[in-house]
Amino acid sequence: MSALLRRLDLLLTRLRWTISVPVVAALELLLAWGSHPHGLVVAIIAVLLIGAVLASVHHAEVVAHQVGEPLGSLLLAVSVTVIEVGLIVTLMAGGGSGTDSLARDTVFSAVMICLNGIAGGAFLIGAVRHRLAVFNPEGTGAALATVSTIAVLCLVLPRFTTSHPGPIFTGAQLTFAGLASLLVYVLFVLTQTGRYRDFFLPVAADGTVRDADQDGHADPPGIRSAVISAATLVLALVAVVGLAKVESGAIKDGVHALGLPDTVVGVVIALLVLLPESIAAFRHALGDRVQISLNLAYGSAMASIGLTIPAIAVASIWIDGDLVLGLDPTQIVLLAISLVVGTLTVVPGRAKTLHGGLHVVLLAAFVFLSASP
Template sequence: MPAPTRPRLADWTTVVPVLAVLILALTWGRELPGYLVPLVAALLAGAVLAAVHHAEVVAHKVGEPFGSLVLAVAVTVIEVALIVTLMLSGGEKTQSLARDTVFAAVMITCNGILGLSLLLGALRQRVAVFNSEGTGGALATVATLATLSLVVPSFTTSRTGPEFSPAQLGFAAVASLALYGLFVLVQTGRHRDYFLPVNADGGPVDADGDGHADPPTNRAALFSLVLLLVALVAVVGDAKTVSPAIEAGVQAANLPQSFVGVIIALLVLLPETLAAARAARRNRVQISLNLALGSAMASIGLTIPAIALLSIWLEGPLLLGLGGTQMALLALTVVAGVLTVVPGRATLLQGGVHLVLLAAFVFLAASP
C-alpha cells in the first residue's frame, strides 16, 4: 500500500494503538467486565490493523530484503502472541492451538485471499494475469512447509500422538526457517522480476518496475516504528485480557475448541486480506498473490519455529499433526492451486473454486 510521506497524529493508525495501550493499563490483572469485552476486542482488532500498517511503512523505508522480514516478523509476533496467550490460559484443551491456527492461516490465504484476488482481478479484466514462475515457486514452498510441519507429525512413530519428538521438532523448525529465508532471498534478489505485476502481454505494469509508491520520509518511518512497538505491546496485552471471553464465546456457541484457531487466523490476516483486495482492484493481481502466499509462508515458516522454541517453557505436548479431514482439504487446496497457477491466467471459475474450498474449511471447522 502507498506509504505516507509524513506522520499525522489524528490518523486512526496513531489513535487506536494509544487507546489500546491505555485500556490495557486500566484492565491489566483484573477480570474484564462483560460490558468492556466488545471495546477491548475492537481495540485489539484495530491494534492488529495498525501494527501491520506501520510495519508496512517501516518495510517500505528500509527496502528489500529487510522490508519483507520486518512485515513478516511483525505479523508473526502478533500471531505467536495470540497463540501463546491462549495456550497459557487454556491448559490441555489448547495443546493443538498452534496447529489449528497455522492450518487456518494456510487455508484462508491459499483459498480465501487467493480466491478473492483472482475473482476481483477477473471481474475487472475478464482474465486475471500473473507470473506463473514466481507464484508457482511460492506455492511449492507453502506446500512443502505445510506438509513438513502439519502432515508429517501424524505419521512419525517416535511419539504416540500427532506430535514430533524434540529432535524432529527442532529439524522442522530449522528447515522451515531455511526455506523461508531462501524464498525471501529469491523473491527480493536474483529472481525479483518473477514477483512483479504483469499485464496481458507479460510485461511489467509499472513504468519503474517496482510496483510501489515513493518511500516515506525518515520522520514518518521513525514515527511508524515507535507506533509499531506500541501496537505490538497492545496486541499482546489485550489478547491476554480478552482471551477468556474468546474461549467462553466459542464454548457458548457450541463450536469446537479448534475454532479458536480460525478466529485468531482471521484476525491476524484481516489487514493482508484488505491489502490484497485493494491491489486486485487496481489490476495488481501479482501483488495480491504475493501477499496471500507470502502470508501463508510466514505463518508456517516463522510461527512454527517460534512456537517450537517457546514449547520448552510450555506445559504438555505440542500437537501439530492434522486429522484426516484437514489433510484432505490441504491436499485439495494444493492440487487446485497448482492447476490455477500453472497457466499464469485465471478466470472467475478459479477464483470461485478457491472460495468454495475456504467455505468448506470454515463449515467443517465449525461442524467437524
C-alpha cells in the same frame, strides 16, 4: 487528574486516528492486563483491537511504500506472524482445554485462509474487476511450492511418524522440522529479495513487469513518515497481541457457549491476525496488482509455518504438555485439495472468476467443517 485526561483527549483528537488508536489501545492494555473482562469492557476492547489492526495495516503499507516491493509484502507478512506467535505462546502458556493443539489449529487455519481466502479473494476480485487476474507464475509458483513443502513437513508428517504415539513429533523430530522450515523460509526470502526479485513484481496483461522508469525493477517509492509509521506499527502490534490475550477468555467462553469445538478458537485467532493481510491484498487486487496480493497471501502462509513452528518449538521447552501438530484426516484432505487447486490456478499466470470461486468454496468448506467436524 481530570484536567490531565482532558488534555490527553484533546491531544488524541488532533492526532490522526492511525496514531491515536494504537496509543489508546496500548493504554487500555495496561489497564486490562491480567483481568478477565466481561460485558461492555469486552466490546470496548474488541473495538480497540480492530482499530489497532486497521492502524497496523496503514503503517505497514507506509513503511512498505518506503522500502518498495517485494520487501513491503514481506514486512507485512512478518508483522502479522509476530502477532500470531505472540497470541499462540501466551494462550498456550495460560493452559486450559485445547491448548495442546492450539498451535496446529491456528497455523492450519492461517494457511487455509491465506491459500483460499486471501489468494482466492484476490483471484476473484481481479477477475471480476479486470476480466482476468494476471500475475507472474514463476514467482507465485515458487511461493506456493515453498508453502506446500513446509506445510506437509510440519503439519502432515506428524500424523504418520511412529516414534511417538499420536500426531506428535519427538523432540528430535520437532527440532528438525523447526530448523528445516526456518531454513526453507530464509531461502525463499533470499530468492524473493535477490536475483529473482522481478518474478514477484506486478505484471501487465501481456506478462511484462510494470516499470515506469524502465530500469528493470519496481519504481522507487516515496518517503512518507516512514520512521513514525515504523514506531507506531510496533506499538499497534504490541496492542493487538496484548488485547487479544485479554480477549482470549471471552473468545473461548463464546465458542464453548455455542457448543463449538476448540478448533474454532484457532480459526478465530487466525481470522483476527490475518485481517491486515486480507484488507491490503484485496485493495491491491482492486488496483490490478494481483501479484502483490499473492505475495501477501503466500508469504503469510509461509511465515505462519516457517516462523511460528520454530518459535513454538522453542517455547515448548517451558510449556507443559504435548505439542500436537499433526492434522486430522479431514484437515489433510482440505489442505491437499487446496494445494492442488492452487497449483492448477497458478501455472497459467492468469486466473478467471472460476478459479477464485473454487478457492472461496474451499474456504467455506474449511470454516463449516471446523464448526461441524
